[in-house]
Amino acid sequence: MTDLRKLGGLLPAALLLGACRAAADTPPAPPPPEVGVIEVQMEPVTLRDELPGRVAPLRLAEVRARVAGVVLKRSFTEGSEVKEGQTLFVIDPAPLKAAVDSAAAALAKGQANLGQAEARAKRATALVQEGLVSREAYDDALAAQAMAHAEIAQARSALSLARLNLGYATVTAPISGRIGGALVTEGALVGQAEATPLAVIQQIDTVYVDIKQPASQLTRLRRAAMDASPQGAAGEHAALLVLDDGVEYPEKGELLFSDISVDPGTGEVTLRARFPNPSRLLLPGMFVRVKLAKRVDQAALTVPQQAVGRDGGGNATVLVVQPDGKAAVRQVQTGGVDRDRYIVTSGLNAGDKVVVEGHQKVAPGAEVRAVPFTPAPAPAASAAAPAAR
Secondary structure: OHHHHHHHHHHHHHOOOOOHHHHOOOOOOOOEEEHHHHHHEEEEEEEEEEEEEEEEEEEEEEEEEEOOOOEEEEEOOOOOOEEOEEEEEEEHHHHHHHHHHHHHHHHHHHHHHHHHHHHHHHHHHHHHHOOOHHHHHEEEEHHHHHHHHHHHHHHHHHHHHHHHHHHOOOHHHHHHHEOOOOOOOOOOOEEOOOEEEEEEEEEEEEEEEEEEHHHHHHHHHHHHHHHHOOOOOOOEEEEEEOOOOOOOOOOEEEOOOOOOOOOOOOOOOEEEEEEEEEOOEEEOOOOOEEEEEEEEEEEEEEHHHOOOOOOOOOOOEEEEOOOOOEEEEEEOOOEEEEEOEEEEEOOOOOOOEEEEEEEEHHOOOOOOOEEEEEOOOOOHHHHHHHHHO
16 A cells, blocks of 8 residues: 555656656747848939930041052051051052152252343343343243242142152151041052052940931920929030940940930930040940930839749739838839839839748748848959940
């Protein structure tokens, strides 16, 4: 009987000890997943139209032969940068030097004739006063002197022209820029019937982009550019450019409203934007897209593009961290793109915390730990310039 009482006392203690061991073996609950969030804020955003355009050089010059002759030498590397005044071609100068010598000899002959004519006119003047020569002989002497002066002037002009043509034998660059391929080779006869094209130079350190736009939209563009311009001055306004591979060009341009006219056949105007091109990434003839200011939304809400997803119906959605720390899916409406961000027109309010990073770790309704999102530096714009070199 005593043994049964002892066993009855030990049984509750054993059960209690087993329960404590089971509780000690249960792992703790995992912490809530960490997500990167941004707090949506109202900010002024410039809404833009995206229009097609073509790149054109700032200046273009055709290098032509201005004298006839045989090309002896090409003095540049095709496709290289040349400076204004740099020698490009040398045309055989021998015939032109001979023309200079001939003109110089004609001038010397004229000067000798002038000296003789002046001496005769001087003698005739003295003799006519004494009545020793006729008036006709005196007039002839003065006329001969005047003709000698005219011949001198003509000879000097001929010499200047010959020297000018001799200078044209050395063909130089009229502007600085990038030169294309040579259009003639050494040994070619140029300048016989016309000014033969030799090469083309295009200045592309700054370029134009020509944009076609309906004339009816011109006034709206002017007004939008005035609103978007921080200076509020007419004439030059910011424009952005997107390359044909979708990458945004790192340099900002200026929209020029001067020297535009309406094409009567199409009713369109050709606008020009001017862009710096220090890395020579933009080449004449290249197809690009230009973003022009449409209007300014002073209280826009934007979120990074990577924060926006799509549900089964194709609707745009974002994941929002609620005040209780739980994630919730919210449907939104987007109204355009500003750089790498969507402009949200409905579905969000200022102060909402939107998940940008860590979507795959979160299920709707789950508790999360929100930390500020830090974007990684974008390598696309910085890598574009070295690639162009």
